[in-house]
Each structure stands twice: as C-alpha cells, then as structure tokens.
Amino acid sequence: MTATNLPMGNYIPIDLNLINNPRYEALSIEAMMLHALYTMRMTCSIYNSQKDGTWLDEGGHPYIYFSNEEAASLLRVSERKVTNLKNALAELELIQVSRHGLKNYRIYVANPQAPEAGTAIPLAFKNFMSTKKIQPVDYSIEETRKLSPVDREAKSAAPSSQNLLTSTQKQLAKNITKTTNVTSVTAKSAVPAQDSVLIEALEARYAHLLPHQVFQRLLPFCENSYEKARYFIDTIFKAKYSSNKQWIDAGLPAESEVLTFEHNSYFSSGLSDAIAKAIEQMYRYKNVANPEAFFFTFMRGFFTEKTRQYLVDHYQMTTQLEQTLSTVQQKILTRKKQQKQYKTQKVSQKAS
Secondary structure (H helix, E strand, C coil), X not given: CCCCCCCCCCCCCCCCHHHHCHHHCCCCHHHHHHHHHHHHHHHHHHHHHHHHCCCECCXXXXXXXXXXXXXXXXXXXXXXXXXXXXXXXXXXXXXXXXXXXXXXXXXXXXXXCCCCCCCXXXXXXXXXXXXXXXXXXXXXXXXXXXXXXXXXXXXXXCHHHHCCCCHHHHHCECCCCCXXXXXXHHHHXXXXXXXXXXXXXXXXXXXXXXXXXXXXHHHHHCCCCHHHHHHHHHHHHHHHHHHHHHHHHCCCCCCCHHHCXXXXXXXXXXXXXXXXXXXXXXXXXXCCCCHHHHHHHHHHHHHXXXXXXXXXXXXXXXXXXXXXXXXXXXXHHHHHHHHHHHHHHXXXXXXX
C-alpha cells in the first residue's frame, strides 16, 4: 500500500466508537463485525428509501433484512453464535429486532454512542483515504435517524463529533460544487480528474452489490464522465425496481429474497454479460433509436428473466407460484405486442 493506491472503501467499516467508548468494552470483535455488516446494509436501505420509498416501515423508519444464516456464513461462525451476538448488540441498544410476518425479522440499526468528554481515546486518528478534498453528499441521514425507534440521540463517529473521516462518507463522497464559467486551461483539465475520483467512489459505493466486471463493461462508454456513469448505474437499479414491482403485483411477497442482489446469485453472475449485449446493440450496431429507453427496457427484461429462472430452479412449483409466473409472462407478452403495434403505427405514419 502506497500513497498512490490507498483503499477506496471496499472493506467493512467498524465504527470507532465501539472501540473508544468504555460502554462497549465487553463487546467482542465478532459482535463489532456483525454491527458493521448491519450498518453497511442499513446505509443501502436509507439510500434506497430516499430514491423510491422502499425499506421504510409503516412509521417511516428505515430497516434491514439480514438472516442469521447469511451473517453466519459471512462471519464464519454458527447461527447459534450469531444469535448470541445479536443479543449482545440488542442489550447495548445497538440494534432492535422486530418480527415481520411468519419468518422474517426486521432489524433497526443504531449508531454507537460517542465516549463522554474527557475519556481517553485509544484510537484517535483519521482514516486518510484520499489526498483529495471531497465533500460528502448530504443524504439527510441524521433526519432519518431521528425516526428510528432505537435512536438515543447518540453522537456518531462523524467529523463533527470526533473529527474522523468515516468510510461511509468516503463511499458516499460527491463534490457538489462544480466550477462554472471556466476560463483557465488548468481548471478545465481538472474536471476529468475529478470525475475519475467520483467514478471510483461510485464503484466503491456499490461494490457489495455490483461486480467489478460491471463497471469494466460500462466505463469505456462513460468517456470518463461521472454523470454518464451515474446514469448507467441509476438505470440498472430503476430497471430492477420496475422488474420487482411487476413480480410483486403478480403476487410475489415484497420481502422475497429472490428479488435481492444479496440472495439471487443469478443477478450478479449474469449482469455484466447483459450489459455487454445491451451496449453492443446501442453503440456498435447503432440500430437503437432511443438508447436510454432501450437500456432500461433491456435491463428490466434481464432482471425479470433471472428472477423467473431462480424461482423455477429453487422453489417448489405450487399453484400460486404457477399463477405468479403466468401473470408476469402475460404482462411481458402484452408489452411486446403494444411495442410492436407502436412501431407499426410509426412506420405507417412515416410512409403516409
């Protein structure tokens, strides 16, 4: 590791308050790691809730789903051990677990309390992740936290409380202020370099969901533009949301694991190839009149098909599941028919 290849956030951040505050001195490192995993998932819930309103409960509180089985696999411990770790976190009011449905449990995650003034800090240093000054995005997380049933108005390990640069801030970094009316050559040349840093931060932000190969497919067509890179990533998630919605409308429970990146391995394994095919149609053959609409439609079709494949391969074919599959298939056929009629109408109008 040198000054030229500092880590870009592809790691699990443990809140230093868990180490610095004597309140948590009995907490094991495994429990800290579990809280870090919950925190990473929680930031995703908060981010997505501000985009489309998902991952908020009836009271507007953000939450996560994180099974003991998944946590045990990631931490390389038994599920019984995970249960004990969750109990330890709950006793210290770092999480709150609430049953939802028959088998699911919603987890609400709290920020650890900062140590009291005058406390000796074992780890009082910053995480110097970059030599560049990057302003964090204001996602109004503090306002969202006020709604949390486990929030105790605890000070987080943010620069305002301990002068620490957290990994979450690094991953969510975005320079809001862009130079306008640039007159000097130096200022103009700084824009691509800035975009390059933002693109790297964007990849780090979604590293736990999108494989590295996905960005390798997209970057050649982004022309080092952060806005273009952001467009592609946003479209991918919008397409997934649209696909999920049609499955939910057809009767699939909204909390089904098959609809998530974390559990449906077919999403991540085939995503890069799907992007390559879409981009090939858009840019190589240049036979797409509306590239933006085409990319969205293509990716929605990908997520719909991979959801169907996963259901067929991993679930027992019940009458209800057959009905759900049939409903979605009928919607796809209807949509294709409407698109074909629209194209025929356009051709007729041009001919006339």
